[in-house]
Amino acid sequence: MWKVVDDRELGKIRPASFASHIQSARASSLHLSNRKEFVTAHKGAVNSFQVDLTEKRYLLSGASDGSIAVYDVQHATDYNGGGLVAKHTSLFVVDKRQDFSHKYSVSSVAWYPVDTGLFMTGSLDHYVKVWDTNTVQVEMNFKMPGKVYGIAMSSVSTSHMLIAAVSEDVQVRLCDISSGAFSHTLSGHRDGVWAVQWSTSNEWVLVTGGCDGAIRFWDIRRAGCFRVLDQFQTQFGRRPPLLKSSTKGSVPESSVASTSASAKVKVPQKKAPCGGGAKQSSINKGWTKGSVLQRQHPGMLSSRNRASAHYGAVTGLKVTEDGMYLLSAGTDSRLRLWDIESGRNTLVNYEAMRLQTNKPIQLAVTPDTELVFVPGLTAARAYDIWSGRTILTFRGHYECVNCCWFNSQDQELYTGSNDRQILVWSPDSMVEEEVENNEKGPKRSLDEDCWSD
């Protein structure tokens, strides 16, 4: 560490790389924190949580007992064990005792991306609710056709306030907060949908993963989905050189024709980059055969596409911070990394681990796209995204882990589990240890060897 500081001092490395170096070093040394703990306010499994995107300070969590709680991750409410353990009690809790709260398990929570004045929750009682944080009151209700499994708001949107909500219904709905009504109904999945994510690079693109094993990309400005991921459309490595040239967008036709010649036989419309829908559809027309397809609306063409991303249901999706890659987890206990640009499976072999199959899970990715945190059965794992090797195993929960969240500000990982706990995994801190050594002379003697004989 000190060498890097020295290099930075001498100007050998740039500030950004210095910061990323420190951050990645910290992120790869996470372990169960003894200094910081959340005093869980939940009586049931923690299904989902999110730290707000503006301040990175408030952790919103929803649990299967219908309760919603907000914790301050920066400031501890009290200390325990002689100042050794910082306890973070919830700032407020909404549970079933309030008559406006959710009746059943809260499956998904999300902050309003712009500020912390609002947050959204989706529950198995078919409702999506929008809450005012300051008054802790429900501002808006959206009644969904079935159990809500996931909700999402785009972190990059500037022109819309849409909540994408997926449920056991096959249709994905977009709830418009400004009007209080459903603005879109996206049809395409053949089964309930568990996972939903907005693209982090394009405010119009939505990704959903369903129980039919399909991952669909939607451009909300158009009808129908524009891409279905196929696990057999593969490519090696991070980005094939030909595709790299195609990302420039100047010559899409030629690049598509050359790279995916073999794939086109099975799946005709697979290669268009986002935003190039018009051009693409014209090409597709040439490839489609038969009168049935021709009669359909161009946007509905992909509805016949039965390509699957996973064997079994897709339980979790995560778009990387740079918006170029998509990670998906399925009930086949596989983790796949997709190149969003090309829509191909990158064939990264993540080390075997069993994943939860009866619930959606929430993955987390470090901002520099180095590590992915995957909730396993009782232990979460950190994989190197590109090699698939297990970097860390987070063992501490007593039941299935449901969700992970990486707090990029503090390089801390939070995990929520069926055992009601939210655990904090923090990196080693030299400073903290020094402080501890200085401060707790008498305390330290408690945790020492004591051989009586």
Added chain:
Amino acid sequence: MATDGGKLSSLIEKATHSTSRELDSSLLNSIKAIVKSSDANVHVTVETLMENMKKNHSQVRYLALLIIDELFMRSKLFRSLLVVNFDGFLGLSTGFRRNMPLPPPASIASILRSKSIELLEKWNDSFGCHYKQIRLGYDYLKNVLRFQFPNLPETAARLRHERREREIRSKEILVNKFENLKSNYSSIKGEIRSTSDEISECFEIISGTNSKDNKFSCDSVDDENAVEESTSLAMRRIRLESLREGMIVHENSDNKAVFDMLRELYKLLTSKHLKTVQDSISVLVRVDASDVRFRDSALKELIDIRNDLQLAKKRCEELGCVAPDDDENRILWEEGKIEVESNENSNLSGEANKDMVYNSYGDESKNDASTSGKESIDEETIVAGDGFGPSSPRQQLLAKAPVMTWGSFLDSWGMVRDVPANQRGMELECHWGRVDYDAVIPAEKIAELNVQMTYYNEQHGEIRPCFAPLKKGGLCQRRDLRVCPFHGPIVPRDVEGNPIIANTSQKHDSIDIGGPSILKTSTKDSDVSFQPSDLETLTAEELAKQAVKNVRTREGKEREKDKNEKRALKRAKLAKVREHNEMVLRQSALASTSQGLGEVMGEDIEALHHTSSEYKEKKQTLASMLRKKVTPRDRLARRLLNAHATEATVRQLTHGEDSNYREAFPNQW
């Protein structure tokens, strides 16, 4: 290191593969020593122990858990290694996962579970704040799975709290008592003072009357003294005693009222005042009051008062106005008192009791008791002055009582009765079956056990020389016991060697010798005496011997005659008894139990023994006792063989006995 590791794992294997509920301490110590020596060993230990925890046997897991606890409490490294997979460890030790229950031996599995929960609590208490994993495990088991933790520290704290509260409460009570005492102090003191004043007044009255009464007696004693100047020391002591006795006033019609008063006061004193004083003293001692001055002074005063009261109480008891014994004692001794009163008219119960004792002892004629009894009787006769002269029947009885060595058999002297075998106030836990509380040791068995042995003590005396005149002059110096081979029987001779016995027979009436008691007793009916002139030449011992000899020969004759008579008498009696026995036997042949028959036989023998012992001396008694060694069963058998009893009886008897035996000792053969 590698050898250490191998040794360590083998040690752990050995320690965990045992059937006992505890760890072998020596093995544990060696494990600890090795683990302590290096960090690598700690790693090996953790691995080995976790492997053992995975074994499919609760006993192995349990012992491994015990080792883990030992090391966990000691080594920091061990702790930090164990907590890495703490949920796995808890799953193996408590079996909280439904798909991984604890392995087979169900009883040990439950012990394992409770033990691990207890240990988890302990660890959480001591190291919880250092290890999040321990906290998490504890929290999970407690709050999610709702395991019942023993909650030891909390229980201990609660107990401590309760004790403290109790102490505080008792202190409050004490302080309250103290305050009460403080306010009531003067009144209590006044009450007590008035009582003690009354008591002392009573004493004064009594002693006043007493001194008048006593004057006369004292004077008379003095007069006596004047008369008999030459008083022995013993006499003086006796006089003093009697004087002291005289000082003690006895209740009579005159001072009855005073005594009644005194009795009431005494009761008040013992039941109320002494108790209150005692209580207040203890309160004062225990309380830590603010008012130290009052406490000290009151304590001092109270102790003085208590001493006064005790003095008064003692005096009351001395006066005899109150029986010092409590009710229980009185009841216990009631029987004896009645006897005493019927025997004697004395109102001095102590003396009467003494007499009683002497009487009973005198009859039994113990060796020691008789001697000591004699002394006290002498005293008594002088002190009490009533008729216990040497001619009293007691003296006569004493004279002919046998002299026995002391022994426990004297307790049951003269008693012919069965003794309960299992009723001695102790609970007997017999290994060999149930205890028969009704079992008795029959009287004859007791007698048999109490048979006394006597030792023959050889009497060494000087063997006198023959002293027969020799032809060559002088006297024969040969020493023989009875007969000299040359001069015939040895007889007392005079200086010249002439035998003196021939002379003595004619003049036996004329002498009266004051000598040893043994001679004295025999002189009465002795017709042997010596010439005064001969006495000079013979020592007293010789004379005594001669006399004894004479007496013996005569007594022997008498005895022979007596014996013949007795034998005839006895024969007649025996014949009678036999007749009776036969009759009884005939009857008892019908009886089913040997007990009944034995009793019948025993009675006969008793009767026989009784008749003979009336006439015979100790030797005969002992012989009969010895004869009793023939068990009733033998006798029965003999009699049955002789008499007309049938075999059926025997069978019946043995059958009855067997069944009795089986009933009494069901688990014996």
